Amino acid sequence: MKQYIVLTFLLSITLGYSQNPNRIFESITYKNNVLEIRVNDGIYKITPFSEHIIENTFIPAGEVYNPNSHAVVLEPKPIKAKFLNVGDAFQLQTEGITVNIQKQPFQISYSYKGKPVISEKKGYVKNDSLETIQFNLRKDEVLYGGGARALGMNRRGYRLELYNRAHYGYETHSELMNYTMPIVMSSNTYMVHFDNAPIGFLDLDSHKDNTLTYETISGRKTYQVIVGDSWTDLIDSYTDLTGKQPLLPRWALGNFSSRFGYHSQKEVEATVQKFRNEEIPLDAIIIDIFWFGKDIQGHMGNLEFLKDSFPNPTQMIKNLKSDHVNMVLVSEPFVLTTSKRWQEAVEKDILAKDSIGNPFTYDFYFGNTGLIDIYNPKGKTWFWDIYKGLADMGVTGIWGDLGEPEVHPSDLLHATGTADEIHNTYGHDWARLISEGYKADFPNQRPFILMRAGYSGSQRFGMIPWSGDVNRTWGGLQSQPEIALQMGMQGLGYMHSDLGGFAGNLQDPELYTRWLQYGVFQPIYRPHAQEDVPAEPVFWDEHTKVLAKKSIELRYQLLPYNYHLSFQNHKNGTPLMRPLFFEDTTEALKTDASTYFWGDDFLVSPIMNSKVISKDIYFPKNNTWFDFYTGNKFDGGQSATVNVVEDNIPTFVRAGAFIPMANPMQSTKDYDGNKFELHYYHDASVEESKGQLYNDDGVTANAYENGNYELLNFESETTRSKIEIEFEAEVGSAYTAQSKQIDLVVHQITAKPKWIKLNRKRIAFDYNEDNNTVTIPLEWNTAKDLKLNIKLK
Missing domain, CATH: 2.60.40.1760 (glycosyl hydrolase (family 31))
Structure with a gap:
């Protein structure tokens, strides 16, 4: 009964x-x-x-x-x-x-x-043109998902097309962009993933009758319901289902020089040298389409260096690498009929077909073209052989552009289906092609795969998506946190924007500065733009350049913290950027993207409008927060008005946090994981706290899985009269650990401590009464635990 x-x-x-x-x-x-x-x-x-x-x-x-x-x-x-x-x-x-x-x-x-x-x-129903699966919704649910859109955090009320399509010059509203996904997430902490590739729609209660409907032209009538006790648990389960993101090479967290585009080897080398002369850190340069053609149109598909513009590309790449600058090259899936490789593509049978078996050709912006059929083994092999040749030259990153594909006629046929059946997964399977190629031919190397389009599960191929051709305006900037937060929730933790904005010729130093300051706390730091306005800080006026340099240097200081976020994402699927509702259930936060968490311990509130001098910021409850720059204290669960300055955006650190920070560097190659600062933010309200720092060599594939890593653990216990901090290390079976030189900086100490003991022996320390910090130099042999005791006055 x-x-x-x-x-x-x-x-x-x-x-x-x-x-x-x-x-x-x-x-x-x-x-x-x-x-x-x-x-x-x-x-x-x-x-x-x-x-x-x-x-x-x-x-x-x-x-x-x-x-x-x-x-x-x-x-x-x-x-x-x-x-x-x-x-x-x-x-x-x-x-x-x-x-x-x-x-x-x-x-x-x-x-x-x-x-x-x-x-x-109604469950599954077949209509005249679409097959549908229909669900009941509760009237109070906030809905997220559908991929990359600019709609506001709550996407309920929209019928979203599932058809990857670029939106050039978008700003605050875009219902269809280059990366759609058949995913719905609810504020009630569950997800529905529609496991089907062909195009369709995701109707998130557009008729306002509490109905969710998935609509498709064909394919599998399969979905998964995923639940969790928390948002991080939910995303962990989803990325268990669809695959975890591999660890990026550490250099990918550094600064990129990129524009549309560099026209010659001379221009590339001069730009890199200007970064070095200005002492602005740099780790990579991205070359757009001019590496294989002098003009925008007519050359796509050449996919080889144009010798009169790049006379010695192998030496160029070698020289850049010796200066710790990685080379990333653009590629597209189109072979124009005017390109050098057209006849080869036809003869080798690597192109998508028309109904009678001939290469399907059509016109689009760049010329008359065919499309590489990556679903044909011949096409896949041909494409990878080009990438392998470039990797053998020393190229360390692949940029896949226009991979929606940008123009994909419905009557074009692939080896495994029609264009409409394949369209949404073309970018996904293009990334798969590159990922599998690296595993076969460069198994110890972590690939860098920058892609404009993909589908659910693309993160497992190491895909790094970006938010497309955003307008270079304040409106363009305003949509970026929402897009990145939503995509991180859907498994794509590295969604990011062209810093500074891509489209248009607005040259606004304040906008550029604020976008680059936001970029410090977004997954990939990559300014990129059409070349009529400079993307690179080295070509701006002196004042703007100084501010940009300050942001980039902070980005590099945070490298150990950010690399640990990459590890969290790899291990658990946890996004690097996280909405406040991940922790605080206050109703208004369910639709808020104005402030977000950067990892576990930073609270970031970007400046999205011009001439802002103050901002109201909500501080998540059950925590105390400190201004990262001034040390000012804010209690959680309430809003406060903070002053906004030119040098940075409002950034706060959680009380009890351990924040590892690196010494200054000009590239990530200079990073030494054995020497760093460790900032501990003391507050009497936090009786216990924990922190971690993951480290490996930054380049080897599957380092964590193969035991080639170390995981440093920090733990604090606080009473009214003392602080106890313990250091423990987990060292992988294949890793050779070295002693650590750590400057421990304890914040919010209002009087000089009576004494500090390390493993029961008193040690020297420095107390700064101006900023209320204690700095303690430590040498740590990680084979042994350390215990530090600070006796407070």
Whole structure:
């Protein structure tokens, strides 16, 4: 009787709607971890992957089950589950998520630890032109997802097209951009991922009748429901399902020189030298289309250095590498009929086809073109061979542009399907091609793969997406935190913008400065723009250059902290940028992107308008916060007005945080993980806190998995009269650890300590009463733990 009451309660609170009234239950079986439900018009296959993930596939009568997913890499394994049958209802009950099946009227719904999550409304329905799957929503849910859009954080009320398409010059509103995803996330901490590649729509209650609808032209009728106890747990489960992002090479967290574009070897070398002369740190330079053609149009597909502009590219790359500057080259998936390789592409049969088997050609901005068919093994091999040749020359990064593809006629045919069936996963599989090529031919190297388009799961190929051709205006800047935060929630933790803005010829020093200051706390630091206004700080006026240099130097100081964020993302899928609602459930924060977390311990509030002299900032509750620059203290759970200065954007550090910071450098090659500052932000309100710092060689693939790493752990305990800080190290089996030279800087110490002891012996320290800090030089042999005691007055 108890089971029946619980089951009835669960089914009654899942919104009380029946599914398609014409769908009639016939039978149900649970075998080998698969729940199979036969209805009059097809079969449901429901598979639990874990207590947080369950998959549902509907196979209409007359269709064959397609098990192939573009996104899912997790293998379902038998888990603890109970199959319950009570009267007219059934449950497949895991330790977390549960699927509920009501026979009459037929309905499928989901719950998590006894609480309803979501329920099918009409479920699967085939209409005249689209196949749909429909769900019930609760009226108070805020919805996120759909990929990269500029809509505001709450995307409920929109019918979002799932068709990757670039939006040149967008600002504060863009309903369709270059990176869409079939993902819906709810403020109730669950996600629905529609596991299907062909184009379609994601209707997030556009009719305001509390309905979520996935619409597609064809393909799999498969979705996964993912749940979590927290946002970080939810994203961890989703990236378990679709793959974790590999660790980037450490240099990718440095500063890039990039524009559209550098026309010659001489220009490239002169630009790099100007960075070095100005002592502005630099780690990479990106060369746009002029490396293979003198003009914008007519040359795409050449994919080889133009010798009269780049007379000795191998020596150029070698010289840059000796100066610790990595080379990244643009490439596109188009071979123009006017390019040097057109005849080769035709003869080698690497192009997508028309209906009678000829290369499909069409016109777009850059000329008359064919499209490389990466789904044809010949096309895949041909494309990779070009990349391999460039890597052999010393090129360390691939930029894949126009990969939506930018123009992709519906009647074009790929080896595995039509353009519309392949369109959204073209960029995804292009990144796969490069990733797999590196694993085969350069297995110890971490690739750098910059891509404008992809789909769900692309993070596992190491893809670094950017937000497209944003306008160089304040409106363009204003949309960037939202786009990056949303994409991080959907697994793409490295979404970033062209710093300074890309499109247009507005030359506004204040806008440029504020965008670069925001860039310190976004995943990739890459100014990029059309060349009528300089993207690089070295070509701006002296005052703007000084401010830009200050931002870039801070970016490099934060390298150890940021590299640890990369490790967190690799291990757990955790975004580098995180919305405030990850921690604070205040209702207004569910739709707020004006302030965000950078990793665990920074609170950042970018300046998005001109001539701002003060800003109201909300400080997340259950924490105390310190101004990163002034040390001013703010209590959590309330708003405060802060002064805004020219030199930086409002940035705050969580009380109790450990912030590792590097010594000055001109490139990440100069970084020494054995010498750093460790800043501890003391506050009496934080009795205990922990911090970590991940380190490896910064270049070797799978360093963590192969035991080639160290993980430094810091822990504090505070009372009214003392601070105790412990240092412990986890050293991988293949890593050779070295002693650490650490300057520990303890903040918010209002009087000189009576004494400081290291492993019970008194040691020297420096107290600065002007900024209330204690600096303690430490030498740490990580084979042994350290314990530091600070006796307060």
